[in-house]
Amino acid sequence: MKIAMVALHTGPPAELDEAASRRVAHVAELSSSLTALGHEITVYTGGRSIGAAVSTRTPEGYQVVHLPSGARGGKAGRLKGAGDFLHGRWRAAPPDLVHAHQWPSGLVALHAAVPLDLPVVQNFHSQSSDHLSDHVAAQRVIGHEATRIVATSASEVARLIKAGVRRTKITVVPYGVDLSRFGPRGPREGRDLPHRILAVGVGRPADGVGDLVVALRGVPNTELVVVGDPAVSAASSSWAQRLVNHARVHGVVNRVRLVGWVPRAAMASLLRSADVVVCAARSEPSGIVALEAMACGVAVVATSVGVLPEVVLDRVTGVLVPPRSPAALARALRELLGNKVRLNSYGVAGYDRVLARYSTELLADEVTRLYQRAVAASSGRDVGARA
Secondary structure: OEEEEEOOOOOOHHHOOHHHHHHHHHHHHHHHHHHHOOOEEEEEEOOOOEOOOEEEEOOOOOEEEEOOEOOOOHHHHHHHHHHHHHHHHHHHOOOOEEEEEOHHHHHHHHHHHHHHOOOEEEEOOOOOOOOHHHHHHHHHHHHHHOOEEEEOOHHHHHHHHHOOOOHHHEEEOOOOEOOOOOOOOOOOOOOOOOEEEEEEOOOOHHHOHHHHHHHHOOOOOEEEEEEOOOOOOOOOOHHHHHHHHHHHHOOOHHHEEEEEOOOHHHHHHHHHOOOEEEEOOOOOOOOHHHHHHHHOOOEEEEEOOOOHHHHOOEOOOEEEEOOOOHHHHHHHHHHHHOOHHHHHHHHHHHHHHHHHHHEHHHHHHHHHHHHHHHHHHHHOOOOOOOO
């Protein structure tokens, strides 16, 4: 198939927050896996210069088109300009299907594709928005007009239904893990203390890292490594300084290490260096950090919120604890770190779970079948899975 991916909200990792950078990685990994299956993928993303679109080809073989920027009229004008550009391009050379990521891309995709009778598949990625009313209104419009909606979890399905999307339109395809990058074998970073736990912070109280710092008081001989948001510098950000002060107040500052943003190429070795990866968030729409840790054979302690209970099997691949409970975190960590057999068994089970359900190759096959159903529902054309 010829697939047009519309993912306007992308950019260099250092300019994106943690959630956005992982969504960008998801689009890239999905595009790579679909290309490996024989599909022709073009990713349309936001532009940075006024003038013509700029097109490049990735080493994985798919094309990236940076749309021209500079449309006037604020956000609405920019979205309309992007939609007009894509409409003209697709009228001349239509794809078989359009796959939009996040609601602004969905509005652009519908503007361009609906007049051409092209099927549109939409991922919302459970994004938060500074303009929540715009987000909800856009979900309703896109949910009504798109051919199919992709949810990444059962919890997202419930939110979409509440927003007015018909259940029959929704297919669940979770986030995946690139097992060529994340796996139990490979280098691992050294450490100074007998035990290491690792967490990813996004610079907001909702990430739960503050709760984990408090919990560290009850977990002796253990260091906490915190990977920072890509847009956060561990050395200078106010978030980092607040976290250091928080650790100092609780007497664990010498056991807390902030490493700032870690490129994806280096993330696997850091994950493998941990005994436990902790996802202590108070809300969690993706579960990607937990999945990547499980792929590396590392046990996970996670709060029982959002998608995490769907990803982490309690007492099988890790331990689920209530959110906002440093005491529960400390108990779970002491239990695991004091039982190496259980720690290893959770790691093995986590890897097996990712291998069986969450590899990008498996999910690319699922997405392909979804595309075929969307094309059939839209036009009745018979488009092959690998053509």
